[in-house]
Structures are given as C-alpha cells and as structure tokens.
Amino acid sequence: MIHTSLSIRLFSRLLVWLLFVSALVSCVDPEDLILRGTVDIIVVDGAITNLAEEQIIRLNRSKSDPLTGRFGTRPITKATVEVVVDSAQVIPCHETVDGTYQLPSDFKGQIGHAYQLRFTLSDGAQYVSSQQVIQAVPPIDKVTSQFNPKSIFPALAGFYTAGHDLFIDTRDPAETRNYYRWDWKLYERQEWCKTCYQGVYAIFGDITTQLMENPPPAGNYYIYTSGNKKLLEDCYYELTPPPYSLRNPVPEYKYDYNCRTKCWEIIYSHNFNLFSDQFTNGGLIVNRNIAQIPFYDRNPGLVEIRQSSLTPDAYRYFQLFQQQTQNTGGLADSPPSALAGNVHNVANNREAVVGYFAATSVATFRYWLDRKDAYGVSLGGTAPGGYSGLPGAELFYALNLRLPIPEPTFPEVPQLQLLSAPSRPPTAICAPSDTKTPYKPEGWRD
Numbered sequence: 213m214i215h216t217s218l219s220i221r222l223f224s225r226l227l228v229w230l231l232f233v234s235a236l237v238s239c240v241d242p243e244d245l246i247l248r249g250t251v252d253i254i255v256v257d258g259a260i261t262n263l264a265e266e267q268i269i270r271l272n273r274s275k276s277d278p279l280t281g282r283f284g285t286r287p288i289t290k291a292t293v294e295v296v297v298d299s300a301q302v303i304p305c306h307e308t309v310d311g312t313y314q315l316p317s318d319f320k321g322q323i324g325h326a327y328q329l330r331f332t333l334s335d336g337a338q339y340v341s342s343q344q345v346i347q348a349v350p351p352i353d354k355v356t357s358q359f360n361p362k363s364i365f366p367a368l369a370g371f372y373t374a375g376h377d378l379f380i381d382t383r384d385p386a387e388t389r390n391y392y393r394w395d396w397k398l399y400e401r402q403e404w405c406k407t408c409y410q411g412v413y414a415i416f417g418d419i420t421t422q423l424m425e426n427p428p429p430a431g432n433y434y435i436y437t438s439g440n441k442k443l444l445e446d447c448y449y450e451l452t453p454p455p456y457s458l459r460n461p462v463p464e465y466k467y468d469y470n471c472r473t474k475c476w477e478i479i480y481s482h483n484f485n486l487f488s489d490q491f492t493n494g495g496l497i498v499n500r501n502i503a504q505i506p507f508y509d510r511n512p513g514l515v516e517i518r519q520s521s522l523t524p525d526a527y528r529y530f531q532l533f534q535q536q537t538q539n540t541g542g543l544a545d546s547p548p549s550a551l552a553g554n555v556h557n558v559a560n561n562r563e564a565v566v567g568y569f570a571a572t573s574v575a576t577f578r579y580w581l582d583r584k585d586a587y588g589v590s591l592g593g594t595a596p597g598g599y600s601g602l603p604g605a606e607l608f609y610a611l612n613l614r615l616p617i618p619e620p621t622f623p624e625v626p627q628l629q630l631l632s633a634p635s636r637p638p639t640a641i642c643a644p645s646d647t648k649t650p651y652k653p654e655g656w657r658d
Contacts, residue, residue: 252276254288254339256555256567258329260295260321261520261574262346267315269293269305269329274566287311293331299343323348327571329555338558342525344571347390349521352577354381356499359585363504369613372591376581378503382519386494391527392519393572394485394502398581399478399514399653403604404616405471406640408447410462412619412628413469415638417444419630421451431458438633445641450628465627467637468608468616475642476649476656477607479508484534488527505581509592509606512582514656519575526570529553578655 258269271288293305293313305313313331321327329341356379363375384390406413418439425432434451453459485502489495505515522530533551553568592606593599595615599606608616619626619637630636642650 254555254563254565255285256329256339256341256553256565256569258567258569260315260327260344260346260571262321262323262572263574263576264320266317267319267321269295269313269315269331269569271311271313271331288333290334291331293329296328296330298326299328321346321571321573323573329569339555339565340558341556341569342554344523344526344554344569346571346573347388347521347523348385349390349392349519349573349575350382350385351575352380352382352517352519355379355517355577355579357505357579357581357585359507359583359587360504361588364506365504368506368591369594372506372594374507374586374588374591376505376507376583376586377501378505378515378517378579378581379499380497380502380517380519380577381499382497382575384489384492384495384497389493389524390489391522391524392487392489393522393527393530394487394500395518395520396481396503396505397478397516397518398480398505399476399516399649399656400508400607401511401604402475402477402607402642402648403470404468404608405475405642405648406447406469407466408449408469409466410464410627411447411449412467412626412630412636413638413640414438414444414446414448414630415634416440416442417446417448418442419444419448423454431456431460433457433459435631436629437631440633445643448628448630463627466617467619467626469619469637469640470603471642472639473642473650474652476651476653477611478647478649479611484530486522486527486531486534506610507583507586507588507590508610509590510583510586511607512580512657514653515579515581516653516655517577517579519577520572521574522570522572525554526568526572529568578653580655580657 253274255272255274260267271291271293272285273288274283274285276283287310289307289310291313295303295305295315297303303315303319305315308314323346326343326345328343330339332338357376360377361374363377364373367373378396416438418441420437420439421434423432424435432454434453450462452462481503487497487500503515503517536551551566552564553566555565555567555569557563557565590606590610592608592610595609600615602616605615621637642648644650
C-alpha cells in the first residue's frame with residue numbers, strides 16, 4: 213500500500229530526475245555519478261503512520277549500466293530491517309515480496325513517539341535514518357469538488373486535462389507549528405481483471421501438451437489439454453514451437469479477461485501537495501485545493517483523502533524534491549547529483565541514499581465523487597470510435613490507452629486453445645494487490 217511516504221511508483225517515475233538535481237543533505241560529486249557510469253544508489257520508501265494499516269518499508273537499488281548509462285531499478289532482498297521506537301524498543305520487519313518489508317500487522321505509530329529506521333544489507337552494509345517524531349494532525353472538516361476542464365497538469369496521454377479539483381477545510385492548531393502533506397487514493401469499479409500476453413487465462417494449471425505435425429505449409433504446433441484439477445487462476449503461456457514451425461516465433465497477441473466478482477481499481481496520486489502554517493498559524497485553512505482527480509470515465513468513484521503531518525525536516529526534503537523535479541530539464545539547471553534524504557550509510561556518510569523515512573499522523577476523509585457536474589468527453593471516451601459497448605471499457609481505455617481485447621468466441625478461435633477445459637473464455641479472479649481489491653471499499657455506494 214502507499215501511505216504518506218514517497219511511493220515506489222513515484223520513485224520509479226522520478227528517479228531519473230533525481231540524478232539531475234542538487235543534493236539536500238549529503239551531496240555526491242555529480243561527475244562521480246554521471247561521468248564514470250557507475251551510479252549505484254539505494255532508494256528508501258517508507259513511513260510509519262498512526263493508522264491501523266499496513267506499515268511498509270520498500271528498499272530498491274537504482275544502478276546505471278557502465279556502457280549505456282541507462283538506469284535500472286531492482287528490489288533489495290534479504291535485508292534485515294528494523295524500526296526502533298524511542299531509542300529503546302526494536303520492531304523487526306519481515307520481507308513479504310522482494311524488496312518489501314512489513315512491520316507486524318498490529319503495529320501502528322503513536323503521536324509524540326520517535327521512530328528510526330535501521331537496515332543491514334546481505335553484504336553487511338548498515339544504514340540508519342534520523343529519528344522522526346510523530347506530530348499530531350487536525351481532522352478534515354469538509355470536502356468539496358468542482359469539475360475543471362483544465363485540472364490536470366501535465367496532460368494525461370499528452371493531451372487530456374479534464375478532471376475534478378477537490379478542496380478541503382481544516383483548522384490549523386495554534387499551539388504548534390505545523391507542516392502538511394496531502395495525498396489521495398481513488399477507487400473505481402473495474403470490470404477487467406487480467407491481461408495475458410502470448411497466452412490465455414487458465415483456471416486450472418494441470419495442462420499437458422502434445423506436438424502435432426501437419427504437412428507443410430501448416431508447420432508444427434502444440435495441442436494443449438487441461439486436466440481441470442490443479443488450480444492456476446493465471447495466464448498460461450504458449451510454448452515456443454520448433455524452429456522449423458510457421459508458429460516460430462510465437463505471434464504477438466494479448467487477451468483481456470473480465471472479473472469474476474466485483475472488483476475495484478485503486479489509483480494513487482503522484483504529485484506533491486505541501487503546506488506550512490508559517491503565515492497562518494492557528495487559523496482556518498479554507499478551500500485548499502488538495503487533489504486533481506482525472507475524468508477517467510462517467511461513473512462515480514470514491515476518493516480517500518489523506519492529510520498528513522510532517523516534521524520540519526521532512527517538509528523541507530519533500531519541498532525541495534518537488535521544486536527540483538518540476539524545474540529540472542534545461543541546460544541552466546543544477547548539475548547532475550543525487551537528492552539524498554535522512555538515511556545514511558553508517559560507515560560512509562558520503563554515500564547518497566535517495567528517499568526519506570517519515571513518521572506521521574494521518575487524518576482521512578472519504579469523498580463520494582459522483583461526477584454529475586462533468587461535461588464533455590471523458591479520457592475513456594476518447595478511444596477510437598468513441599464509447600465502447602463493452603462493460604468497463606471506458607475506464608480500461610483511460611488506464612491503458614487501448615480498448616480491451618476479449619478472447620475470441622465461437623466461431624472464431626483464440627491463438628492458443630485449451631482442450632477439455634471449462635467453457636471459454638473464463639473470467640479472472642480479482643487478486644488483492646496495490647492496484648486492485650475484491651473487497652468493497654468503506655464508503656462505496658452501490
């Protein structure tokens with residue numbers, strides 16, 4: 213899940229920018245990073261919140277190819293990851309999937325307590341963050357929305373800008389200096405749960421193959437037979453035929469499969485929305501624009517707004533990150549370098565570690581976006597030929613910039629056929645993930 217920290221999606225999109233901005237805490241000589249072609253940077257993405265939700269730390273490594281200079285990112289596995297509470301209690305994390313480390317399910321942060329991230333890589337290198345004390349955050353009092361044909365910047369797909377601007381009211385506490393960050397998470401009903409490339413969706417995985425020989429020019433191909441006993445619930449990919457077959461190489465094709473049960477797509481914000489009460493301490497924050505929700509489709513959606521507290525150091529880091537990722541790209545910009553955060557190598561303080569470990573309290577507000585005031589064509593409606601008759605095709609096109617391609621039905625046949633299998637095409641399960649859930653979101657209106 214994505215909480216108040218920089219999400220791994222955001223790092224994936226902006227990591228190239230990171231290598232073209234000036235450092236905040238510990239600066240690495242830009243020539244060391246770029247000219248030698250040996251960039252090797254750890255990326256930390258994690259936050260402790262006071263909510264009863266998954267508390268996740270993600271560790272990745274961005275590394276450039278010495279010859280091409282191109283960057284690739286891979287998860288850091290088999291690390292020992294811990295969170296230290298108030299310099300005394302050590303909470304171990306366990307690795308769930310590669311590079312993702314989760315605290316115990318019953319763990320959540322508490323306001324006024326200090327949290328510190330520590331981790332040790334498999335090669336023995338040790339890293340530690342600065343301490344982060346959770347600051348209180350006020351509740352969100354009110355949310356309103358307004359359709360805006362110029363809401364989205366930069367434009368989606370290079371041309372689409374329509375969406376809804378969301379505004380909040382909240383009361384800033386007078387007794388403390390406060391720093392805020394706003395994020396959002398959008399739930400949309402999803403009708404398409406799986407795409408299979410060079411294969412088909414299979415409910416059962418006990419599939420056997422037999423090489424069939426046809427006289428030329430048909431070439432050779434495989435016959436697939438399903439035993440209908442061992443569950444797969446995933447794509448089954450086509451085997452590569454012999455070199456002399458006309459089906460070698462396997463042709464390019466893909467099929468999309470409807471969801472078997474109700475399913476919701478989860479879409480996240482990727483922009484920074486920060487605020488300091490330096491000039492408004494103790495006053496009302498009224499009609500603050502905190503979100504721009506794209507007009508993906510004409511159906512309503514549910515928006516979860518997250519109002520998070522930040523420490524002064526975290527606010528300065530995210531503010532600088534925001535400024536430099538928005539302003540870089542010209543010849544007059546800062547020389548290439550890495551934007552380091554609050555995590556450092558215990559034995560080598562000059563090593564740049566990208567990202568920030570934060571501890572924050574979060575106030576949430578769930579807002580039903582009915583889109584009744586929207587006008588014009590949705591992003592999903594810009595598909596060639598306009599709105600499709602397929603259920604859910606509007607959202608599918610908005611997210612993938614193509615219409616869904618169902619597996620062909622009789623009298624047509626799919627590229628890969630499964631014999632003795634359940635009737636085709638099957639539906640696909642809605643597997644819980646960061647981007648989909650089969651569980652009805654709290655606040656969803658049927």
